[in-house]
Amino acid sequence: MGNEAQPADATQSVDFQQVQQTEQFRELRRRHRSFVFPMAVAFLLWYFGYVLLADYAVGFMSTKLWGNINVGLVLGLLQFATTFGITAWYVSYSNRRLDPIAAEIRNEIEGHEFDTHGQPVKGVRQ
Amino acid sequence: MSATVFASVPAVNVAALKDTTLLNMGIFALFVLVTMVIVFRASRNNKTAADYYAAGRSFTGSQNGTAIAGDYLSAASFLGITGAIAINGYDGFLYSIGFLVAWLVALLLVAELLRNTGKFTMADVLSFRLRQRPVRIAAALSTLAVCFFYLLAQMAGAGSLISLLLGISDWGGQALVIIVVGALMIMYVLIGGMKGTTWVQIIKAVLLICGAAVMTLWVLSIYGFNLSNLLGSAAEAANNPNVLNPGLQYGKSETTKLDFMSLGLALVLGTAALPHVLMRFYTVPTAKEARKSVVWSIWLIGLFYLFTLVLGYGAAALVGADTIKGAPGGVNSAAPLLAFHLGGPLLLGFISAVAFATILAVVAGLTITAAASFAHDIYANVIAKGQADAGTEVKVARRTVVVIGVLAILGGIFANGQNVAFLVALAFAVAASANLPTIVYSLFWRKFTTQGAVWSMYGGLASAIILIAFSPVVSGAKTSMIQGANFAIFPLSNPGIVSIPLAFFLGWLGTVLDKRKEDAAKQAEMEVRSLTGVGAEKAVDH
Numbered sequence: 001m002g003n004e005a006q007p008a009d010a011t012q013s014v015d016f017q018q019v020q021q022t023e024q025f026r027e028l029r030r031r032h033r034s035f036v037f038p039m040a041v042a043f044l045l046w047y048f049g050y051v052l053l054a055d056y057a058v059g060f061m062s063t064k065l066w067g068n069i070n071v072g073l074v075l076g077l078l079q080f081a082t083t084f085g086i087t088a089w090y091v092s093y094s095n096r097r098l099d100p101i102a103a104e105i106r107n108e109i110e111g112h113e114f115d116t117h118g119q120p121v122k123g124v125r126q
Numbered sequence: 127m128s129a130t131v132f133a134s135v136p137a138v139n140v141a142a143l144k145d146t147t148l149l150n151m152g153i154f155a156l157f158v159l160v161t162m163v164i165v166f167r168a169s170r171n172n173k174t175a176a177d178y179y180a181a182g183r184s185f186t187g188s189q190n191g192t193a194i195a196g197d198y199l200s201a202a203s204f205l206g207i208t209g210a211i212a213i214n215g216y217d218g219f220l221y222s223i224g225f226l227v228a229w230l231v232a233l234l235l236v237a238e239l240l241r242n243t244g245k246f247t248m249a250d251v252l253s254f255r256l257r258q259r260p261v262r263i264a265a266a267l268s269t270l271a272v273c274f275f276y277l278l279a280q281m282a283g284a285g286s287l288i289s290l291l292l293g294i295s296d297w298g299g300q301a302l303v304i305i306v307v308g309a310l311m312i313m314y315v316l317i318g319g320m321k322g323t324t325w326v327q328i329i330k331a332v333l334l335i336c337g338a339a340v341m342t343l344w345v346l347s348i349y350g351f352n353l354s355n356l357l358g359s360a361a362e363a364a365n366n367p368n369v370l371n372p373g374l375q376y377g378k379s380e381t382t383k384l385d386f387m388s389l390g391l392a393l394v395l396g397t398a399a400l401p402h403v404l405m406r407f408y409t410v411p412t413a414k415e416a417r418k419s420v421v422w423s424i425w426l427i428g429l430f431y432l433f434t435l436v437l438g439y440g441a442a443a444l445v446g447a448d449t450i451k452g453a454p455g456g457v458n459s460a461a462p463l464l465a466f467h468l469g470g471p472l473l474l475g476f477i478s479a480v481a482f483a484t485i486l487a488v489v490a491g492l493t494i495t496a497a498a499s500f501a502h503d504i505y506a507n508v509i510a511k512g513q514a515d516a517g518t519e520v521k522v523a524r525r526t527v528v529v530i531g532v533l534a535i536l537g538g539i540f541a542n543g544q545n546v547a548f549l550v551a552l553a554f555a556v557a558a559s560a561n562l563p564t565i566v567y568s569l570f571w572r573k574f575t576t577q578g579a580v581w582s583m584y585g586g587l588a589s590a591i592i593l594i595a596f597s598p599v600v601s602g603a604k605t606s607m608i609q610g611a612n613f614a615i616f617p618l619s620n621p622g623i624v625s626i627p628l629a630f631f632l633g634w635l636g637t638v639l640d641k642r643k644e645d646a647a648k649q650a651e652m653e654v655r656s657l658t659g660v661g662a663e664k665a666v667d668h
Contacts, residue, residue: 014660016651028657033570036234044394047227051390054220054372055383062371067354068361072216072372079223080428086230087424094417106660 014114019105028101035093043086050075149471153479158310161329161483165314165322175516178523179246179498180408181321187415191422193324194406196331198225198397198423199430200276200488200550201283201458204334204481207431208464209457211438213447215360215369217376218438220386221551222431224393229427232398233420239569239656241407241416247495248404249503252564255648256576259508264583266503268560269401271587272553273496273530274537276402277489279549281307281538284485286458287478301539307482308535311489315497315527323490324409330483335426337480338433341461344468345440356436359443369442385618389551392622396554399561402495413659440464489534497526540607551620552594559586559625563633569656571637575644578637586629593621 019025054061054072061072108114176183185193203225210218244250249265281304288294288303314322349355361367368374376386397403407416441450441460444467453459465477501523506514514522541549563582567574593616594600600607602614618624655661 014651016654017647019654020650025654025657029653032657040231040234043227043230047223047394048390050223051220051387054216055376055386058371058373058377062368067352068357068370069354070370073219073357073370076216076219076223079227080432083227083230083424084428087233087421090234091417091421099414102658105654106658109654109658109660 013112014109016114019109019114022105024101025105028098028105031097031101035090035097039086039090043082046082047079050079149475150478153475154482157479157483158486161314161326164325164329165318168321168325169318175246175502175519177321178319178520179405179494179502181319181324183409183411184321185324185409185415187410187418188422189328190324190406190410190415191419192331192426193327193409194403194419194423195426195430196327196334196484196487197402197406197491198427199331199334199484201280201287201481201485203430203434204338204484205283205287205458205461206279206550207434208437208441209450209460210375211435212441212445212450212460213457214375215364215439215442216372217374217386219435220372220390221393222434224390225397226424226428226431228394228397229420229424231395232403233417233424235569236398236404236565237407237416237420238413238659240404240565241410241413242656242659242662243652244408246405246408246502247499248401248561248565249499249507252568252579254568255644255652256568256574256579260580261576261583262503262507264580264587265561265564266499268556268583268587269499269503270496271560271591272399272401272557273492273499274533275553275556276400276550277492277530277534278537278541279553280485280489280492281534282541282549283458284482285538286456287462287481287485304538305535307485307489308531308538311486311493311534312528312531314486314490315493315531316524318490320409320494323487323494324406326483326487327491330480330487331426333480334484335430335433337477338430338437341440341465341468341473341477342433342436345436345444345464348440348444353436356439356443360439363443363446369439381617384623385620388555388618388620388623391626392551392555392558392620395558395562395622395626396551399557399565400554401499401557401561402491405495405498406491413662437461437464444468493527493530493534494523496530497523500526552599555594555620555622555625556587556590558622559590559629561586562626563630567633567637568652572649572653573637574633575637575640575642577640577642578633578635581636582629582633585632586625589628590621590625593618593625597621 053075061070061075063071065071065074203221207218207221207225210221212218240248240251243254247265248269249262252265253261284307285300285304288300294300294303314326318326345356346353349359357370361369366374376382376389407419410416410419438460441464445460445463450457450460450463453463462474462478462481466474469476501519505522506512506519510518560583563586564579567578567582596614596616597619598606598614598617599619600614602612606614
């Protein structure tokens with residue numbers, strides 16, 4: 001069992017290009033990418049903005065807000081807050097918008113609806 | 127030698143140190159005993175390659191998430207970041223933030239898609255739709271390189287810790303300790319495989335987070351749970367209000383500012399490309415559990431890094447930067463010294479044993495990743511051309527463990543004394559340069575080709591390593607590995623800002639110049655599998 005990156009399983013006869021062309025799969029891909037790409041760009045910009053400020057705007061970052069708490073510390077802690085926030089948001093988004101449609105496509109494939117040969121088995125979908 | 131060092135720690139008598147040594151050894155021995163029993167029990171079901179490398183894919187998301195936190199919260203995080211904040215103040219905090227934000231890259235772009243398309247190693251994913259041989263060899267080499275740098279950091283941490291605890295400051299004594307740590311680690315991995323290693327990670331993560339939580343609350347209670355008071359006291363002890371501001375370490379010149387950017391880039395892009403973290407996604411049964419693991423680990427890791435902020439400034443305020451720098455183990459001794467100040471020998475013993483456990487467990491995780499990569503990618507797929515049976519593959523993996531263990535021991539002896547957080551940042555830079563572009567391209571760019579992957583991986587790997595070799599890390603500075611030589615023609619300590627964009631560029635260039643097109647059917651299969659999880663490797667039944 002050394003080599004195969006692809007295991008011998010029920011999906012061997014599936015025509016994946018056909019699946020890739022279906023409206024359902026394109027919808028799944030669209031939903032996934034329209035969430036993860038903008039989000040990745042947003043948090044990377046926010047992170048690098050923060051690093052640039054810490055690097056080149058030391059005076060601003062050192063501004064005291066309350067007692068010894070300065071802008072730099074608050075922005076740093078906000079990085080923690082946004083990381084936790086985006087994590088929770090992504091989980092709720094995938095539970096609602098990604099998992100159901102992914103499960104549907106998976107069931108159809110495993111129900112041999114996209115086999116390259118033989119008769120498609122109907123009625124497998126619940 | 128230890129007497130002079132500890133004399134400056136307040137409220138500590140030197141006579142207590144002898145007891146401390148025995149106590150430390152006792153607590154440490156107990157931990158080794160308990161984990162060995164667990165590893166033995168866990169190993170009884172290690173039959174197949176999926177058992178050995180991926181723990182039979184039988185862990186739950188929360189168990190695996192805790193283990194990921196265990197893998198990630200290495201000695202670098204605990205000893206290195208606490209020390210960096212204690213000495214350099216705010217600039218040390220950047221490590222925490224970069225290390226945490228990086229998990230969003232793993233969560234959003236990599237974890238689930240990777241779990242759905244691979245089997246044991248990173249190379250499984252990269253070679254899915256590209257030509258197996260060249261891509262697997264490149265991926266395995268970069269895995270081995272990243273693991274090696276990461277191992278160096280952990281072994282250097284072991285040396286620092288031991289020298290502090292046992293007052294061993296001579297080179298031979300520390301080398302002996304590193305050999306003992308290495309030998310123990312080899313045993314864990316040989317016997318326990320991924321399952322045993324994962325259990326050790328889980329136990330250690332829980333102990334580490336609890337220990338850090340107790341110390342954090344303790345420090346905060348001294349300052350009436352007022353963070354501002356703690357910061358004020360740290361600034362006062364350092365006799366420098368700038369410890370609260372950015373720039374103390376990296377603000378000295380334009381070069382150091384650029385170095386700071388480079389570090390920031392390497393930290394945030396490195397995590398999602400660390401082979402030992404990626405391999406953990408295969409120990410869970412489904413992509414949904416992989417997502418759950420990442421979410422768990424983000425919460426645990428984030429919480430822990432909030433603790434390090436308090437611990438770092440606490441060590442600065444209560445122990446003092448000069449005492450820390452003067453102690454055997456230097457910067458890395460901030461956390462143990464703080465424990466000693468707070469709870470005396472008992473807390474020092476506990477915290478040190480946890481830090482030890484951390485090093486053992488992380489080294490074990492790295493070793494199994496490197497061994498899997500060699501046995502699965504190079505031996506089984508390239509040398510034996512897929513004809514090796516699983517038993518032989520696991521046998522090769524076990525032999526590789528021994529070889530890597532010996533290399534790590536030798537490397538650790540030479541890296542001894544460097545700040546471990548800093549060494550880990552180098553491993554991140556190598557990972558982000560060699561692996562991340564190819565992972566992202568092969569998951570998201572339909573036209574990506576084998577030539578692009580090979581150019582990007584070798585280009586990223588070579589540029590990162592060459593730049594490190596000609597950086598002040600290796601020669602030409604006071605803290606360099608090779609003293610008395612100067613061939614540091616590259617001014618930055620971290621190569622990320624050059625090597626990461628270069629690797630992305632080479633991946634693009636190699637692809638557009640490639641005359642061969644990759645199989646569209648394979649691309650379709652990979653895309654469908656990655657998003658739906660159809661046909662993904664399931665858990666092993668016993």
